[in-house]
Amino acid sequence: MGKKQQIINEYLLGNLSYRELAKVYNVGSTTIHRGVTNFQGRSYKAGADYKRVTLPAMKQSKVKTVISDEVASLKKELEQERLRNKLLTAMIDIAEEQLKISIRKKSWHQAVEKVRRSEKRSLSSLCALLGYSRQAIHKYRKNSLVQANETELIIQEVLKHRRLQPRLGTRKLIILLQDFIRLHSIKIGRDMLFNILRENGLLVRKRRNRVRTTWSKHWLKKYPNLIKEKIVNRPNQLWVSDITYVQTGNRYSYLSLITDAYSRKIMGFFLSPTLEAIGCIRALKMALQNGGNKDELIHHSDRGVQYCSTDYVNMLVFNNIKISMTENGDPLENAIAERVNGILKEELLKTKYDSYEKAQSSIAIAIAVYNSLRPHSSCNMLTPDKAHLQQGSLKRHWKKLLQKRTRSIKK
Numbered sequence: 277m278g279k280k281q282q283i284i285n286e287y288l289l290g291n292l293s294y295r296e297l298a299k300v301y302n303v304g305s306t307t308i309h310r311g312v313t314n315f316q317g318r319s320y321k322a323g324a325d326y327k328r329v330t331l332p333a334m335k336q337s338k339v340k341t342v343i344s345d346e347v348a349s350l351k352k353e354l355e356q357e358r359l360r361n362k363l364l365t366a367m368i369d370i371a372e373e374q375l376k377i378s379i380r381k382k383s384w385h386q387a388v389e390k391v392r393r394s395e396k397r398s399l400s401s402l403c404a405l406l407g408y409s410r411q412a413i414h415k416y417r418k419n420s421l422v423q424a425n426e427t428e429l430i431i432q433e434v435l436k437h438r439r440l441q442p443r444l445g446t447r448k449l450i451i452l453l454q455d456f457i458r459l460h461s462i463k464i465g466r467d468m469l470f471n472i473l474r475e476n477g478l479l480v481r482k483r484r485n486r487v488r489t490t491w492s493k494h495w496l497k498k499y500p501n502l503i504k505e506k507i508v509n510r511p512n513q514l515w516v517s518d519i520t521y522v523q524t525g526n527r528y529s530y531l532s533l534i535t536d537a538y539s540r541k542i543m544g545f546f547l548s549p550t551l552e553a554i555g556c557i558r559a560l561k562m563a564l565q566n567g568g569n570k571d572e573l574i575h576h577s578d579r580g581v582q583y584c585s586t587d588y589v590n591m592l593v594f595n596n597i598k599i600s601m602t603e604n605g606d607p608l609e610n611a612i613a614e615r616v617n618g619i620l621k622e623e624l625l626k627t628k629y630d631s632y633e634k635a636q637s638s639i640a641i642a643i644a645v646y647n648s649l650r651p652h653s654s655c656n657m658l659t660p661d662k663a664h665l666q667q668g669s670l671k672r673h674w675k676k677l678l679q680k681r682t683r684s685i686k687k
Contacts, residue, residue, distance in 0.1 A: 283308055284315050384408065385416045426462045427472055434478060440645050443480045443623035446470050447673075451651045480622065496584035501609065502600035503576050508538045511664045512567050515543060515597075517556065517577040518613035520621060522547065523628040524635045531639060532559035532582075534575075535616045538670075540652045541660035542616065542643050543567055547636050553585040560591055576600040578610055620646065 283301055286292055287308065294312075298305040372379050388402045395402075400410045433456050437444055444452075450466050457464060464472075473479050508514050514537040521528045532555045534544040544563030548555025567573075575597045577583040583601065592599055602609035624642035629635035647660045653673040655663035663670060 280311055284312055287312055380406075385413050388413060426460070426464070429460060430462065430464065430469070430472060431476055431478070434473070438478075441623055441650060442626075444650065445480055445623065446473055447653065448651055451657050496581060496586075497589075498579050498584060499599045499601045501576075501603050502574055502598060506574075507669075509669055510667050511536055511538050511541075512570055512573055513538055514574045514576060515563065515567075516610060516613040516616075517559070517575065517583065518610060518617055519551070519556070519580065519582065520617040522625065522635055522639070524549075524632045525630060529632055529635060530555055531620075532556045533613065533616060533620075534559050534563040535613055536660075536664060537576075537612050539660050539663035539666070540612070540616065540655055541647055541664045545639065545643055547632070547639055549632060551582065553582040553588055556582040556585075557588055557591065560588065564591075564595060570595065570597065572598075574598045574600050576602075576610065577613075578602045619650075623650075 279301070283297055283303065287294070287297060292300065294305040294308050297303070297308050301308075368379050371377070384406050388399070388406070391397070392399065392402055399413065403410050403413055430453070433453060434449055437449060437452055446469055447466065450469050453464075453469075456462075470479070503514060506514070515534050516537050517532070517534045520531050520533070522531055523529075527549075529547050529549050530551050531547050532545060533542055535542050543566050544559040544561070546555050546558035546562065548558070564570075573596075575592050577600075579601050582588065589599065620642060624646060625639065629638060649659060651657040651659055652663065654670070655666075656671040657673055658666070658670070
């Protein structure tokens, strides 16, 4: 309904006079008189009085019927819009409750910008409909620019760490980024860092182990497990060893590792082109050269043929190192060695190297980075080199999920 027709209807219904309508609608009373006269089918005469002229009863009833139909239609549309608004509000409430995300707080400004592009309305009026001021959206725009700059700084710093540790996880990154965050006065936590890395495709995915490196069905002597429920509280108290594979060209090479269970420091390593015992022996020789005090030292491994070989056992016995082995094929019996293997392969090593020689040099660099730069969650977030200088128990920054699952199954 146009403004002109609305004024005429108001007058014909007897609600307001010419002069009253002129004040309400800011239109000259003569203009209103002319419009009403023309609507009634009479010619307008200048200077006529402004007494209210009513339509005949039949015509007036028709006008009232039209107006009442329009009012009823508008009421119906208003009720539908009210219900639609109520449904949308309920949907947002449910989504916020289930997803644990404050949708209104995070998206109202985007909604205002989108509607403003399609509807020619003022910024203030749109913000007011959602209970916000115009200053709030200006503040958001400013904060968004600052946040975008901070995010870019974080990404660039993450990429610097990933150059040496390509698959370094987010929980380790948040520790390494602390000095950088304080220097640039950036407010960021672990969850926000996860979101930033996820949005930029920088989260690390785990790889699967597909190559078997242990053969325990042999005739050589096997030793008992000496480390059940043993508490390790100093370096060089327990060494754990294991073998993992690395693809070099069109074949596999095998990396032997010896790790200190207290500090998680890799004491010795050797990449061998075969699974013969010589690779494990070379890694043990390096560990013996790098190790300090070896009083009451225990060497723990799986029951693989390499660790049961005569040369390997004789070297341990000659250095007064006690021999301990797993009792079955459960990886948890040699969990520390398995975990170190996983860290190297998931974070620091490539899936494939062009040649054996390139793999050798890359592995040496990766282990140096692991020992000196990577914080370890089992060693109070110290690097293995620093943890190797400590004594006493070290705080763990991880939860025993397996124990929780076991308890829940028993219940």
